[in-house]
Amino acid sequence: MKTKKAIEETYRLNCFVENRPGVLARIVGLISGRGYNIQTLHVGPTEDGTVSRMRIDVLGTARVVDQIILQLRNCVNVIEVTCRKR
Amino acid sequence: MWRYGGAVVRCGAKALVEGLERAGVEVVFGYPGGNVIDIFDCVRTAKFRFVLGRHEQGCVHMADGYARSLGRPGVALVTSGPGLTNTITGLGAANMDGVPLVLVCGQVPLDEMGTDAFQEADTTGLTRAVSKHNFLVKSADEIPETIAQAFYIATHGKPGVVVIDVPRDCQRAQTAAKYPARVSLRAYHPERFASSAQVNRLARLVNAARRPIIYAGGGVIAAEASADVVALAHKAGIPVVTTMMGIGAIDSDDPLSLGMGGIHGEPAACRALADADLVLALGVRFNDRTAAALPRRQWARIVHVDCDASAINRNVQVGFGIVADVKDLLATVDSRIRPASHDEWVTRCRQTGDEGDCDACATSPKRGYVVPKAVVDSVCRAAKGSLVAVTDVGQHQLWAARYLRHVRPRCFVSSGGMGAMGFGIPAAIGAAIARPDMKVVAFVGDGGAQMTAEELVVAAELGLPVVFVVFANGTLGLVRQMQKADFGSRFFATTMRSPDFVKLAGAYGVRGVRVSDQARLDAAVAKAIRTRAPVLLEVCIDPETLA
Numbered sequence: 202m203k204t205k206k207a208i209e210e211t212y213r214l215n216c217f218v219e220n221r222p223g224v225l226a227r228i229v230g231l232i233s234g235r236g237y238n239i240q241t242l243h244v245g246p247t248e249d250g251t252v253s254r255m256r257i258d259v260l261g262t263a264r265v266v267d268q269i270i271l272q273l274r275n276c277v278n279v280i281e282v283t284c285r286k287r
Numbered sequence: 288m289w290r291y292g293g294a295v296v297r298c299g300a301k302a303l304v305e306g307l308e309r310a311g312v313e314v315v316f317g318y319p320g321g322n323v324i325d326i327f328d329c330v331r332t333a334k335f336r337f338v339l340g341r342h343e344q345g346c347v348h349m350a351d352g353y354a355r356s357l358g359r360p361g362v363a364l365v366t367s368g369p370g371l372t373n374t375i376t377g378l379g380a381a382n383m384d385g386v387p388l389v390l391v392c393g394q395v396p397l398d399e400m401g402t403d404a405f406q407e408a409d410t411t412g413l414t415r416a417v418s419k420h421n422f423l424v425k426s427a428d429e430i431p432e433t434i435a436q437a438f439y440i441a442t443h444g445k446p447g448v449v450v451i452d453v454p455r456d457c458q459r460a461q462t463a464a465k466y467p468a469r470v471s472l473r474a475y476h477p478e479r480f481a482s483s484a485q486v487n488r489l490a491r492l493v494n495a496a497r498r499p500i501i502y503a504g505g506g507v508i509a510a511e512a513s514a515d516v517v518a519l520a521h522k523a524g525i526p527v528v529t530t531m532m533g534i535g536a537i538d539s540d541d542p543l544s545l546g547m548g549g550i551h552g553e554p555a556a557c558r559a560l561a562d563a564d565l566v567l568a569l570g571v572r573f574n575d576r577t578a579a580a581l582p583r584r585q586w587a588r589i590v591h592v593d594c595d596a597s598a599i600n601r602n603v604q605v606g607f608g609i610v611a612d613v614k615d616l617l618a619t620v621d622s623r624i625r626p627a628s629h630d631e632w633v634t635r636c637r638q639t640g641d642e643g644d645c646d647a648c649a650t651s652p653k654r655g656y657v658v659p660k661a662v663v664d665s666v667c668r669a670a671k672g673s674l675v676a677v678t679d680v681g682q683h684q685l686w687a688a689r690y691l692r693h694v695r696p697r698c699f700v701s702s703g704g705m706g707a708m709g710f711g712i713p714a715a716i717g718a719a720i721a722r723p724d725m726k727v728v729a730f731v732g733d734g735g736a737q738m739t740a741e742e743l744v745v746a747a748e749l750g751l752p753v754v755f756v757v758f759a760n761g762t763l764g765l766v767r768q769m770q771k772a773d774f775g776s777r778f779f780a781t782t783m784r785s786p787d788f789v790k791l792a793g794a795y796g797v798r799g800v801r802v803s804d805q806a807r808l809d810a811a812v813a814k815a816i817r818t819r820a821p822v823l824l825e826v827c828i829d830p831e832t833l834a
């Protein structure tokens with residue numbers, strides 16, 4: 202339950218993911234399925250053709266964003282997630 | 288293990304069935320259809336047993352009950368489109384409770400996908416929210432490796448559901464691909480170990496605590512760590528409260544067992560959680576039901592251990608979180624724990640206060656009814672410690688959770704996180720197939736029983752000695768109870784006509800017995816449990832009884 206008002210800020214998540222069908226949908230679904238808005242989303246290749254990079258800006262409290270990161274790391278095709286405040 | 292020398296070429300469907308065999312599958316629950324018919328043709332001669340359900344939801348709950356009671360992944364096999372959409376509740380129930388389960392489903396041929404072909408459904412899209420992972424196979428060559436990966440993912444880290452969508456053309460195409468000797472996933476490395484600093488801090492906290500409590504959840508059962516938890520409790524004198532999913536982690540007669548906590552739990556267990564100076568939460572995920580019973584001021588006193596990093600600080604901001612396998616961690620910390628007894632605290636925890644009236648445990652029932660607790664007690668007595676108790680969802684579930692005694696690990700099977708009505712009957716069938724050495728008893732409401740009653744015929748067909756106890760109160764009891772408590776008794780849509788369950792059972796080939804006189808309860812239950820065939824006991828419960 203989101204009772205306590207905490208400050209919402211924009212965080213930029215940098216995800217390195219395996220370049221496979223369905224990965225983008227799972228990651229977007231994981232964030233939007235919990236009612237959080239993705240502000241911008243950028244997906245592109247990396248030098249390693251089997252790895253894609255996703256840049257996701259989300260608006261949320263630090264707690265919510267921490268949760269999102271941990272859940273992203275649980276995804277089978279997610280290699281690495283880093284985050285910084287925008 | 289047997290080898291396929293050289294490159295053995297066979298069709299994808301055959302490769303899939305071989306893959307399931309190689310993964311150690313012993314039973315598959317399923318339902319056929321056009322887009323899995325090639326796979327079924329190979330299952331016909333497979334080394335594993337196939338159980339035909341009567342509805343795909345039933346098949347998945349059966350696989351789930353099998354997995355929970357045995358500690359091995361459950362497997363289901365269904366067709367595309369409606370076959371798949373029928374599984375969604377089952378998948379959600381398993382995934383929410385961290386049950387390892389692999390679903391294989393047929394799909395229209397690759398070149399027809401996206402054309403709204405007959406019985407096409409977006410399986411990966413539909414199952415994403417109710418699975419840990421899903422695969423869409425794109426060629427027959429991928430099948431053996433995908434099967435191996437699916438079982439790895441379903442059983443490593445926090446267990447869960449993995450779906451494999453197999454287009455029909457991939458089932459029919461030829462492949463020489465072999466089952467891999469080992470699975471290595473580039474991005475998925477779920478093993479987590481506590482640092483030695485964490486282990487030392489944990490030991491310090493336990494050794495310094497004067498009013499410690501262990502709060503054991505389903506993760507303890509899943510990690511096969513029940514004995515380790517009980518050993519720690521005895522060594523360090525720590526009373527144990529369980530969540531509903533943790534029932535079975537400690538014997539109810541153990542002097543350190545306080546029963547179930549949470550909003551439906553024992554008052555003594557909740558008081559102990561509220562008064563403790565250290566709450567050692569092991570394999571719990573603090574969902575709203577468990578978290579609500581724990582006062583906020585206690586949060587800082589929680590040490591939370593779970594294999595899922597995202598479970599820590601999700602709903603409750605804990606003082607100290609450790610991401611680790613519970614069993615590993617307890618083995619590591621053991622040598623640093625000093626023996627203690629905390630006699631005074633244990634005595635205080637065990638004191639029963641004013642628990643209020645309990646009409647579910649009244650000693651003398653109204654005429655024409657039996658008392659819920661008497662039913663549960665009677666089952667426990669008759670099963671003599673070799674009981675697998677499966678429940679549906681509702682008042683009867685809470686009664687079972689509260690009153691069952693001497694439940695062993697994996698022997699309380701219930702849909703906790705999802706609370707899916709309709710779980711009980713098929714899950715009990717799965718459990719009976721998994722544990723022929725045990726007495727399987729399903730506790731179901733008359734509402735939930737009507738959701739998956741069709742599976743009764745499977746118990747009859749296979750001659751499974753399950754006892755289905757239907758708590759017939761003519762109402763959707765738990766919701767009616769909420770209307771009574773929170774809506775000024777404005778009852779609506781919670782009283783319903785039910786079928787004559789004795790006749791219904793008879794129609795399915797299950798012996799049905801109605802018990803409306805408490806004096807006859809014990810004899811009826813004992814006879815049902817002795818019977819080497821399925822029996823349905825319809826027990827008449829006063830609709831006014833609250834849980």
Ligand SMILES: Cc1ncc(C[n+]2csc(CCOP(=O)(O)OP(=O)(O)O)c2C)c(N)n1
Nearest residue numbers: 681682683706708732733734735763764765
């Ligand atoms: C599939 C599903 N639909 C609705 C609910 C909401 N619900 C929870 S308990 C309950 C009543 C269950 O009634 P019954 O099966 O008769 O059991 P009782 O509570 O009377 O023991 C309902 C409708 C649910 N848990 N699952």
